[in-house]
Amino acid sequence: MGAKMLDEIEADFPEHTPRPSHAPTALDGIRVVDFSHFIAGPFATMMLADMGAEVIKIEAPGRGDDLRRYPPVDPRLKHGAPFLWTNRNKRSVAIDLKSPEGVEVARDLIRTADVVVENFSTGVMDRFGLGYENCRRIRPSIIYCSVSAYGREGPFSDRLGFDPIAQVESGFVSMNGYPDREGVRALSPVMDISTAMMACNAVLGALVARERTGAGQAIEVSLFDNAVLMTGYASxxxxxxxxxxxxHGNTSPDTCPSGVFQGKDGAFYINCGNDKIFQRLMSNVIDRPDLASSDLYATGPDRIRRREELFAILGDAFAQYPWSHWQSRMRAAGVPCGKVRTVGEAIRSPEARERGIVTRIPHETLGWVPNVNLPIRFSHTPIVDPVAAPAVGQHKELVLRDVLGYDDEHVTRLAEAGAFGADASSQAIKV
Incomplete structure (x- = not known):
């Protein structure tokens, strides 16, 4: 993601349209202390930040979140596109949690917080003295969300987990691909993203419960548990x-005809989810009302049994005209269809532009960076204007001063003790 590439795409995406200046946010006044890294935890906290929560991201001094190094990395940013994608609207504070003084800073932040989110390996937060029981003593109303691989208790709690491992162990991979070869993983981190959604939902539910009862609680979301859910109704x-x-490759075991077909100028997908859609496809799209009314294709099971012959009929018809011809006919007939696109084509598509999915947002180093918005639209509490992901420790002085009220002497003493890492201890820090 170099400067040249950004210059080349500048014309492709509009600038972000600011939200109404006086509109409230859904999570105004909620503070989240975020100890998470990689995707599942940070994506959850980013959603909370987009809704208006103040998210303070705790990172290791110098190195920060390992996701920062996922490519492509812009050397001017010292982090890559994946990190930008999952960490907007956050403040970064670099704290050495192996230092007692660093842990004390973390405890002070938790004392001011509504929510703690962490996805370390099981036992790590307890070793820091920042497990749920300790945090509950610090802040009785705290909502403490743990994102783990296989749960925090039991014989599998020590196992590490990443998205592809969850995909294979849940059975998800076994369902995807073609029957004549091994199953394939989804390249998109679908388990991390959906686990993040679950964690965000859980935090929101706990916040509502606290409004009613006054009590905080511990929340746990497991990557593996979520991955099993993501196999859908197959379980x-x-x-x-x-x-x-x-x-079944690109066909469906449950509906027919559903799959990829080749038009004269490219591929597209159709999905006939019921008998009426099939009848409209035959009568109004390919002009074969005789097939729409034929007993041979009357029901879904009938069509599945005759999938090969039905696909051959459709394939011959679709090959005669380009996608634009078929798209207009299927749209008019109410037949769900879509062009098979690359990612680049999708984010530049008319649909994506109309929905404002990808925009350009200001960046103090690069001038601007691309931004992929959440698919959430609030009528009364619109999501906040996006601010690009921070540098490691970018907001340390601001947070220590404004949130914790530390003075210069206090900060200098903590720095000399190693609370902010070895480099910070040798520098004069002014707030």
Whole structure:
């Protein structure tokens, strides 16, 4: 993501449109102390930040969150595109949690907080003295969200977990791909993203519960638990039939015709989820009302049994005209369809531009950076204007002064003790 590349795409994406200046936010006044790293935790806290929460990201001095080094890395930013994608609207404070003085700063922040989020390996926060029981003593109303691989208790609690491991162990990979080869993982970190969504939902639910009861609580979201959920209704189907899902490529085991077809100038997907859609496809799109009314294709199971012959009929028809021809006919007929796009085509598509999904936002070093917005639209409490992901420790002085009320002498004493890392102890720090 170099300067040249950014210059080349500047015309592709509009500047962010600011929210109404006096509109409230959904989570105004909520403070989150975020000890998480990589994707599942930080994406959850980013969603909270987008809704108006103040998120203070705790990072290791110097190195910071390991996701910073995921490519492509811009040397001027010292972090890469993935980090930008999941850490906007946060303040970064670099604290050495292996230092007693650093832990004391973290405890002071927790004392002011509504929510703590962490996704360290099991036992790490307890070793720092920052586990739930300790945090509850610091702040009785705290909502403490742990994102783990296999849970915080039990025989698997020590296992490390990343998105691809959750994909394979949950059965998700076994369902995807083609029947003549091994299952394939989703390249997108779908388990991390969906786990983040679950964690965000859990925090929001706990905040509502605290409003009603006054009590905080511990929350746990497991990557593996979530991954099993992400197999969809396949788990329930397996329980009813005893049969594992088979890989069907781009076709569907449940509906037909659903799959990828080739038009004269490219590929597109259609999804006939019920009998009426199939009938509209045949009558109004490819001009074959005889097939729409044929007993051979009357029901979904009938069509699935005759998938090959039905796909051949459709394939011959679709090859005669380009996508634009078929898109207009299917849209008019109410047949769900979509062009098979690359990621680059998708984010530059008319649909993406209309929805304002990708915009340009200011950046103090680069001038601007791209931003991918959340798919949430609030009518009364719009999400906050995006601020690009911070540098490691960028907001340390600001947070220590404004949130904790530390004076210069206090900060200097903490720095000399190593609270902010070895480098900070050799520098004069002014707030």
């Amino acid at each position: 329930m189907q397996q329980l009813f039939t005893g049969a594992d899902p088979q890989r």
